[in-house]
Amino acid sequence: MNDQTQLPALPDRLSVNASSPHHVAALFERDIGIRFNGKERFDVEEYCISEGWVKVPAGRALDRKGKPVLITLKGKVEAFHR
Numbered sequence: 299m300n301d302q303t304q305l306p307a308l309p310d311r312l313s314v315n316a317s318s319p320h321h322v323a324a325l326f327e328r329d330i331g332i333r334f335n336g337k338e339r340f341d342v343e344e345y346c347i348s349e350g351w352v353k354v355p356a357g358r359a360l361d362r363k364g365k366p367v368l369i370t371l372k373g374k375v376e377a378f379h380r
Contacts, residue, residue, distance in 0.1 A: 308377045313344040320344065329380035335373040343368055347375050 306325065313320040332342040334352050343366075344353040352375055355366035 305379045308379070310348050311344070311346040312377070315343065318344065331378045331380045333376040333378070334371065345375050345377060347377060350375055 359367040
């Protein structure tokens, strides 16, 4: 029942943050999964497949605008539709 051929292709770089130039709201109508170094991650804010990095929150730390402080982790990134 889950036909992968009808789903739009995921871009090389995508961000959850609506103010980012890499945010595509239409893609978030369906769940997107991120596999980083073989493990599925649920806290990814932004990813880039070709450069091999993901940005995730650094604990509970917030910047002065109240957004989470992000750290960049490097490794093998795979994006997929759930």
